[in-house]
Amino acid sequence: MxxxxxxxxxxxxxxxxxxxxxxxxxxxxxxxxxxxxxxxxxxxxxxxxxxxxxxxxxxxxxxxFGFNTQLDEDAVYLESTDQLLNALKNSIIISTTTTIISTFIGTCLALAMVRYKFRFKAFYNALVYLPMIIPDIVLGISLLIYFVTVGVKLSIYSIIIGHCTFLCSYVFIVVSSRLAGMNDELEKASNDLGGNEIYTFRKITFPLIFPGIMGGALLSFIISMDDLVITYFIAGVDSTTLPVFIYGIMRRGIKPEINAIASLMIIFSLIVAALGIYYRSKKL
Amino acid sequence: MNKTKNLLFLLTPFTLYITVFFLGPILILLTYSFLEPGLYGGVVWNFYHHNYGRILGWADGIIEEFNPVYFKIFLNSFKLALITVIITLVICYPTALWISRLKPKLKVFFLFLVTLPFFSSLVVRLFAWMILLKPSGLINEFLLNIRLIDEPLQMLFTETAVLIGLVYILVPFMFLPLYASIEKIDNSLIQASNDLGGNRLITFFKITLPLSFPGILGGSILVFIPSLGNFIVPDLLGGAKVMMIGNIIEQSFLTSRNWPFGACLAIILMIVVVTLLYFYVKILSKYEKII
Structure with missing residues (x-):
């Protein structure tokens, strides 16, 4: 005891x-x-x-990847690798385009919000967080109804538009935190010494916030690459992306090939994540 | 003058974009929730409040019937989201506390380790749990091998599986705000409490916990909102057994094709979320006044 x-x-x-x-x-x-x-x-x-x-x-x-193997026909689940490669191609096109658009819009907004004073600032501050915080499903279906009502055909273009609505906010947050963390003395000095605003932006502001912009761009690339819910609602027949495609296979059952696709995706995202963290950690 | 022009140039892209592709869609969603569902999946442009009646109880029973099942599913989603918040809080808090006490270099390394898995795709992370939980999955094989159980447990397609999935995908949303607020706590306060004779438990409950309140609140809201509206996790890990509000919305859009009804559910979900956010901001500003 x-x-x-x-x-x-x-x-x-x-x-x-x-x-x-x-x-x-x-x-x-x-x-x-x-x-x-x-x-x-x-x-x-x-x-x-x-x-x-x-x-x-x-x-x-x-x-x-479509190479011949000794596997049984039954074990191989994908009818053709074309579907997979097509989904991958769509994903890459969509993520690249959305990254460019949302980085531009988000950076502009961050510059306006941090460096200028204006009347509707509080309103903008609330507005910028809204697309991020409302549930994905609400944004997804409202975009679906909108595209159908307005008459936009569901395609990779509608997906690009959909992704940018919430990715601008992510870029904004990353870039504005970078901007807020650096003081504007260098910019003022450049202006005092006769540099016009475009010159100051090109030579001072832009190089200083560049790591922030890269961080925001990588973040939006990752999120766009991975987005499932919003894409699921607004993807057309032949514009499936990789996550939507894999989700479709997973709904029908668990097959060993998904392991291989998933492993490749894990490795890929790790590389992008490491890059992103490297850029974000760069000191001012 | 030049300054105004610059400001206009910087603000215009976002303003245009968000008006056309965010506020526009939300307005149309709101409009749809008051339209009459057509016979074959379309809509009739009539004012029609029975969509809300079906959920909230004033449907007259002639055109549309009130069905308490939607209310129950809402409650169930609330319950699951709340449990997810509690579990993520319980597993993240000690870890955040431990990491916050490390040396600066190690802190950065462990933060990196915590966030790394969550950069991998959502579907991949859920797939991992599917193969762990399924009847011939890893956990069952393991338990069978050590003779703890005689036949495979049904773990996939249960509420527990949904909870595990929600917790697994939402851990960083709890961890990061928690860590940020724990890290900010002034160490001298903790030392003062120790010097004045408070033991570790008293110091924790009187100093650390109250001061990390903003992190707890922020993390909770960041976990609660995505789990409330989630439909992917219940769909993959809950099968047909576990229904959350997201599943009903998805089905009314893609299966039963009653768009106004789905829009109406989405509007209610959005109102709930915005109300929660409002209270979050209120409570936080009150807290900051006290401190």
């Missing part, structure tokens, strides 16, 4: 002193293990049950 009591006391002391580190380990396991499992299983050659390890293979990767 006393031994049990001692053990309990030990456990209690352990929890008291080591609770935080222990919790942190569990936390990181919770956020990392699911993704690691996906990457691990994408190399599993077991066709029947993807949970049972049956040897290492690159077959799933080969099959999503």
């Amino acid at each position: 006393s031994k049990f009591y001692q053990n309990m006391k030990k456990l209690f002391n352990f929890l008291k002193n080591k609770f935080l580190p222990f919790h942190v380990i569990i936390f990181f396991m919770f956020i990392y293990i699911p993704l690691l499992v996906v990457i691990f299983l994408s190399f599993n050659s077991n066709v029947i049950n993807m949970m049972i390890w049956d040897g290492f293979t690159f077959d799933w990767y080969k099959s999503i």
Whole structure:
């Protein structure tokens, strides 16, 4: 009995002193293990049950890119890789275009809000957060109704328009925090020394906020690449994006090929994320 | 004069864009919620308040019937969103506390580690949980192997699965505001409390917790709103068993094609969200006055 009591006391002391580190380990396991499992299983050659390890293979990767493999016809889920590649192509076109448009609009707004005083500032401040904070589904269906009512055909153009409505706000937040963090003395000095406003912007302001602009652009690229809900509602028949395409396959069942696609997407997003964090961490 | 011109140039793109492609759509959504659904998926341009009646209870039973099921689904979504907030708070707070006490270089590294998984695609993260939770999935295989259970548990397509999914995708929205406010707490306050004889628990409840209130509030609202309107997670991890308000909206748009009714549900959802935001701003400004 006393031994049990001692053990309990030990456990209690352990929890008291080591609770935080222990919790942190569990936390990181919770956020990392699911993704690691996906990457691990994408190399599993077991066709029947993807949970049972049956040897290492690159077959799933080969099959999503359309190379011939020894896999059974049944195991290969995608009828043709064309659909996948087409979705990927759409995604890249959409994200690149939205990034350019929303970076321009968001940066302009950030310059106006941080560097100028005007009457409707509070109103703009509320307005800029609204597209970000209302549920995706509300924005998605209101854009769907709007496009149908106005008579815009659902295509990659409608998706681009839809993405920009909320991505401008993300760019705005990143760029304006960069702008607010730097004082305007250099700009004033340039103006005093006779540089006109365009010259000052090109030589002083722009180089200084460039990391912020890059950070905002990368963020909007990632979000646009990954957006599912809004795209789901406003994508036309032949304008599916990668997330919508994969969502469609997942709804029909779990297939090992998705592991390979998912792993590639994880690797890709990690590279973009590392780039983004690098740009954001650049000191003034 | 030149300054005004510059300002106009900088403001115009956003103003035009947001008016045409955001305020316009929201207005049309509002209009649609008061239109009569047509027979084959279209709309009739008549004023028609029975869409709201179906949900809130004044439908007369002749044209449209009041069905309490929508109200129940709203309540259920509230419940799930609230539980998601509580779970994310409980798992993020200790981690944020631990990271905030590290050396600056390590802090940056661990923050990077926390945010990294969430840059991967939403569908990928949910797919990972599908293969973990399914009857022949990793968790079941593991539990069967260590003989803890005799037959696979049904974990996929349950409310628990939906909760796990919501928590998993929304962790950073809780973590980052929490961390930001915990990090800001002046260390001398904690030392003062310790010097004056407060033990660790008292210091936590009297100093750290109250001072991190803005982070708790901000994180909660950032988790609550996306989980309330979510339909992807219940669709993939809840199957047909768990319905949230987002699923009903999606179905009335893409399956039953009753657009006015879906618009009406979306408007109610939006009103709820904006009300919550209003109270959030109110409470926060009150708190900042006290501090």
